Amino acid sequence: MPFFNRSADNISFKKHLRMLLCLLPILIAGCKTPDLKPGFMKKDPPAPAPAVLPEPVVDPSLTPRELLTARLINARKADSATPGLTVGKLIEFADRYLACDCANTRFAKAWRRIDGGYELSTNAGQVRPLRFMCSGSAEALECYLTEIDRGPHLPVLTERFMPGGDFIAFIYENGLSCPRVEPCPAPVPGITGQ
Numbered sequence: 001m002p003f004f005n006r007s008a009d010n011i012s013f014k015k016h017l018r019m020l021l022c023l024l025p026i027l028i029a030g031c032k033t034p035d036l037k038p039g040f041m042k043k044d045p046p047a048p049a050p051a052v053l054p055e056p057v058v059d060p061s062l063t064p065r066e067l068l069t070a071r072l073i074n075a076r077k078a079d080s081a082t083p084g085l086t087v088g089k090l091i092e093f094a095d096r097y098l099a100c101d102c103a104n105t106r107f108a109k110a111w112r113r114i115d116g117g118y119e120l121s122t123n124a125g126q127v128r129p130l131r132f133m134c135s136g137s138a139e140a141l142e143c144y145l146t147e148i149d150r151g152p153h154l155p156v157l158t159e160r161f162m163p164g165g166d167f168i169a170f171i172y173e174n175g176l177s178c179p180r181v182e183p184c185p186a187p188v189p190g191i192t193g194q
Helices: 006-030 087-101 164-175
Strands: 108-114 117-122 130-135 142-145
Touching (some): 087 108, 087 164, 142 164
Antiparallel strands (some): 108 117, 130 142
């Protein structure tokens, strides 16, 4: 008879080995390897990237903020009843004037910054883009409305080119009331900025 039972010992050995293998992850998880780096070499984990907000959609017809209070300095006739206006107030009267014929249509189509000022494309079919030349600080901005080209369809030059001061007076006078009931005029073909 053999000194010991090999098959019984072999089964017992396998059983103990299996138990040890099952306990090994628990033993390893409980023991943390020491961090031997000096403190100055330790790096903090990278900060999470900030959330990128989408760019706000800007309505191009909105008057730029600095122009809302910019004074128009075009000369007025001595007998003119037109008060001093800001660019914002002129656009308000122009909106009212255009709304007489074109309900739910704004006068301003799109503002564009140009060298020395702003250019305004309009929804008024008979008016080419308006140019405002401006100077001064944001708090005390002054603007001059340049001469307006009403388009080559007008053969008489005095009718085609309108001084900025006359345009301001016209818009002020016609933006106060709304006597007309005609439909919207059709845009004139060939006018740039439309």
